[in-house]
Amino acid sequence: MEAADFEALPEEDKHRMSTMIDHLQVRDSLKMYNSLVERCFCHCVESFRRKTLDKQEETCVKRCAEKYLKHSMRVSMRFAELNQGAPTSD
């Protein structure tokens, strides 16, 4: 997709395009939310003898979720740099 292609589009299509991008971003963040929950649940909850989380499980889930979010933001920055062809050093 070249930038030129976008420029050739009439206003209504640009609008439609940005609506689509918004739509995909919401969907993306909901998906991220779902996989975060799945992962942190799997890593932190092992016992099913009660139907409420105990203190330890809750702490684990909170840290896991926070780590996942920080991780995801870091990946996002690195990913953007690589997409823009930033030079890399070892």
Next chain:
Amino acid sequence: MEAADFEALPEEDKHRMSTMIDHLQVRDSLKMYNSLVERCFCHCVESFRRKTLDKQEETCVKRCAEKYLKHSMRVSMRFAELNQGAPTSD
């Protein structure tokens, strides 16, 4: 999504909405079918020395599928209760 939002919609949109819901439900059940097959295949079929299932594998697949369906229905009931804010006891 508040109930009020739906009420404000004209008839044709309500129709469109229910078509969408039907569509997603069919898609959902097809996805469920696919993951059931994947899971039961993975759990039950280990040997590839013949190209047809032996009796034991077939029994395993059938039980696994039945269990998965029962499991899925149970999850669905519990999920609906929680969505409606049912009280939970331990």
Next chain:
Amino acid sequence: MEAADFEALPEEDKHRMSTMIDHLQVRDSLKMYNSLVERCFCHCVESFRRKTLDKQEETCVKRCAEKYLKHSMRVSMRFAELNQGAPTSD
């Protein structure tokens, strides 16, 4: 979906249908590309002490990708035969 259903469709729908099929095929191949990358990365890259692939990892990735593509083509042929109800021998 019976063949008859398609025949009853006007020309513009047939066109729309084939556009949809093209669209799904591109999406499918992009998904395949993504899962190939994920799988070969997981199998071949274990160390994160440098930020570039070493020679051994690179060789592993290339072979893995080639094998995955050959595998995928073979599955595709077998899958098509079964879809057409080809007889199977053990």
Next chain:
Amino acid sequence: MASKGAPSAADREQIFGMAQQEMEYRVDLFNKLTQTCFDKCVERKYKEADLNVGENSCIDRCVAKYWQVTGIVGQMLGSNRPPMG
């Protein structure tokens, strides 16, 4: 918005799109929950086709705990109400 509260075409698209995303989100959540609790609770020996008592109560608790995790994460993400509430 037009007078008398009738939503405009753009508003209708918006409402429609949001409803669709919420539905897709719920389906995705339900599928992940179902698969996770199956792996956590159901024995892989498949000696019989029925869920036994232990499996059934494990499933109930698994769903309840999973639900709580969605709540905790939803709060952390800054809305009091998680996307699906």
Next chain:
Amino acid sequence: MASKGAPSAADREQIFGMAQQEMEYRVDLFNKLTQTCFDKCVERKYKEADLNVGENSCIDRCVAKYWQVTGIVGQMLGSNRPPMG
């Protein structure tokens, strides 16, 4: 339906939607099958870029057995013809 068997707009939408779902279902099935059989049959050492004889016959059998499983499950779900038959 209109006379002469020309489908109405709504029927056309319906046919179109069903065809799309069937396509998506098949793609999903194919992808899962491909990944599952890769994991079951292809050695992870990647000593060479070709599939060897053992891997190839394992793949053929894996696909055939996977296909049978879809058939068994399809029957259990109450249609003689599984969704993709």
Next chain:
Amino acid sequence: MASKGAPSAADREQIFGMAQQEMEYRVDLFNKLTQTCFDKCVERKYKEADLNVGENSCIDRCVAKYWQVTGIVGQMLGSNRPPMG
């Protein structure tokens, strides 16, 4: 194409569809990369809520290596530029 380079309705659909697929592809790639590098780099003990130095540098290298793998595979698939360039 119409004169003056204004794209026709069909061309616009085409451009639109391609853009959507490219977006979906990138989102899928990003999600897989995120999950894979989380599994490879982040310790599962969750002793604290911050990423430590070791985890952070592991993540950076993991992303860089993953990116190289997409490049290698993209080249093998016959385009000098992988789908996401």
